[in-house]
Amino acid sequence: MNDKNRKYWELKFKNKKSVWGNKQSRAAELTVLDLKERKVDLERFTLLDVGCGYGRDLAYFVKNGIKQVMGIDHSKEAIKLAKKLHPQISIVEGDVENYQFVEKYDIIYCNFLLHLFSFKKTKTVLEKLYYILNDMGLLYTIVSSEKDDDYKQGIKIGPDVVKNSRGIVKTFYSDSRINNIYGSLFKVGYILFEEEHDHDNRHKHLNYFIICQKS
Numbered sequence: 001m002n003d004k005n006r007k008y009w010e011l012k013f014k015n016k017k018s019v020w021g022n023k024q025s026r027a028a029e030l031t032v033l034d035l036k037e038r039k040v041d042l043e044r045f046t047l048l049d050v051g052c053g054y055g056r057d058l059a060y061f062v063k064n065g066i067k068q069v070m071g072i073d074h075s076k077e078a079i080k081l082a083k084k085l086h087p088q089i090s091i092v093e094g095d096v097e098n099y100q101f102v103e104k105y106d107i108i109y110c111n112f113l114l115h116l117f118s119f120k121k122t123k124t125v126l127e128k129l130y131y132i133l134n135d136m137g138l139l140y141t142i143v144s145s146e147k148d149d150d151y152k153q154g155i156k157i158g159p160d161v162v163k164n165s166r167g168i169v170k171t172f173y174s175d176s177r178i179n180n181i182y183g184s185l186f187k188v189g190y191i192l193f194e195e196e197h198d199h200d201n202r203h204k205h206l207n208y209f210i211i212c213q214k215s
C-alpha cells in the first residue's frame, strides 16, 4: 500500500509540478490565524509539516514569523521541487510511518494527509505525532468531511472509505469520528471549511480543519 501510494505521488509531482499552485492553502491561513489569536510567540516556536509536498505552506509559515520550520514528505519529486522553490527551508525525504524523528515540535501541521490513510493507520500515526509534540503543543490537521461531494459520489469500499472519480481512496470524517479518533489522545476543536482546486478539473472540497492540543 505504501509503495503504491508513494508511486502515485511521484507521478503526480513529476507530471504536474506545483499541483495546487504556489500560493499557500486555506488551511495554512487558518492555522496562522489561530496561532495569532492564541498570541503565542511564533519566533520561539518550531513547526513540522508532515506530508509537506513541495513546501507551499512551509514558505507561508516562515513568511508569518515562524523561524524554525521543517517538512517531511515521502516523494522524491516533491522534495526536489521544494528544494528548488524554497532552498532555505529544511525538508527531508521520509515516510511518516517509519521515519525516526529525533526532535520534538511545538506545532505539527498535516494538510490533506491523514485522510489518505486507513482509520487504523491514522491512529498509529497520531500516536507517533503525539509523542513528538511538546507539552501543550498543537497539531493542525485537515481531513475530508462526509459532507464532501467525493463521499456522496464516489465508490464506497468500506465504512466511510470511498474511491473518488480521480481514483483516490480516502477516509471521510463526521463529528463523532473526529471525537473518537483524535479526541482519544488530544483536546480537540474543529470547523468545516470549503476549498477549491484546479488540478485534474475544477472542484471543491468540504474539509474539517481540526485543532488538537496535547495536554
Ligand SMILES: C[S@@+](CC[C@H](N)C(=O)[O-])C[C@H]1O[C@@H](n2cnc3c(N)ncnc32)[C@H](O)[C@@H]1O
Pocket (backbone or CB within 6 Å): 005, 009, 020, 025, 050, 051, 052, 053, 054, 055, 056, 057, 072, 073, 074, 075, 078, 094, 095, 096, 097, 110, 111, 112, 113, 116
Ligand atoms: C494531498 S498532498 C498534500 C501536500 C501538502 N500538504 C500541500 O497541501 O501542499 C499529500 C502529500 O503527502 C505525501 N505523503 C503521502 N503519504 C505519505 C507518507 N506515508 N509519509 C510522508 N508523506 C506522505 C504525498 O507525497 C503528498 O505530498
